[in-house]
Amino acid sequence: MSERLRLRLPTEHDAEFVQDMYSRVEVTQFIGAHDWVETTAEEALNRIQRYRERLGRGTGVWLIETVDTASPVGFILMKPIPFSAHVKGQPEEDIEIGWHLHPEAWGSGYAAEAAELLVAHARRAGHPRLVAVTNSENIASQKVATRLGMSHQGLSERYYGTTCELFILDLRS
Template sequence: MTVLTTDRLLIRDWTAAPDDLARIYDIYSRTEVVRWLGAAPGLPLTEPARAADRLALWRARHADHAGRYGTWAIELRETGVVVGTVLLKPLPGRDEGVPTDDIEVGWHLHPDSWGHGYATEAARAVVAREMAAGTREVWAVVSPGNTASMAVARRLGMAHVGRRTDWYGGEELEAFVLRAEDA
């Protein structure tokens, strides 16, 4: 199901279709991608069958969100190639099982799709939709050293507010925020 479209992209639900599962595996088995995802359980994926587990985790995480939040595939409209993932969700607090009221936007792209502006374009679309729904601010949290993702946050107009330990079990992360009045 398509969630949003942009000039170049379809933002849609990941599916259990073989091509989607293969791409999930291809993205999340790569050290150069998952090294920035902190201590995310089950990553990197070590065998293709684990892609279905990752999809099930995403579906369970967003089951009660009625489509407002999600972990979605970013697909090129012109070719149908999935370039990565964009997500929008409540940030988990210091106790990772408890979501906060802070909303996070994030992106994970396959290395073959880096440097084309896809992360910025997809994130801009989901943030705009969330702000239109009345959310006053959206956060991006980035592992220290991930200069590419910090650049995406800045291109989105997000302000860097320093390193914070409010989320993801107290992990120290670079925090960026976009407030509605600045969007």
């Protein structure tokens, strides 16, 4: 928890927020390699279930909510990131940090603030490094990664079978 934000697991009570947020093309346009939106309550509940299933040792997807009003503003994630098919022989999986915020929360600093909470969590969990990947056009997310102290590695095809801007944060120092 920070002064402004709290992270928690999403519940079925968050379905209306999830449905509203992921039905917006401005939110989903940079998530994944294809165009998509989710507009139904069933899709929202399925997403919540998938997010809850990602909880693991030092990993998960958490809802970000404000401390003062308990209003949801988005999601923050820390999870194993899938290597592209051509990447072979890696000794360990990489851990991705990412954020999805509702447009009404954009520009508030919430993404970086929530991500700072997860960086501290990653250090406690013993993760050696975090990676973030963004679409080349997603300048806002790139600014969040830079604000976290992540090092920009340029374009990479290492993850998700697509070309992304890659950022790395070494947690061993």
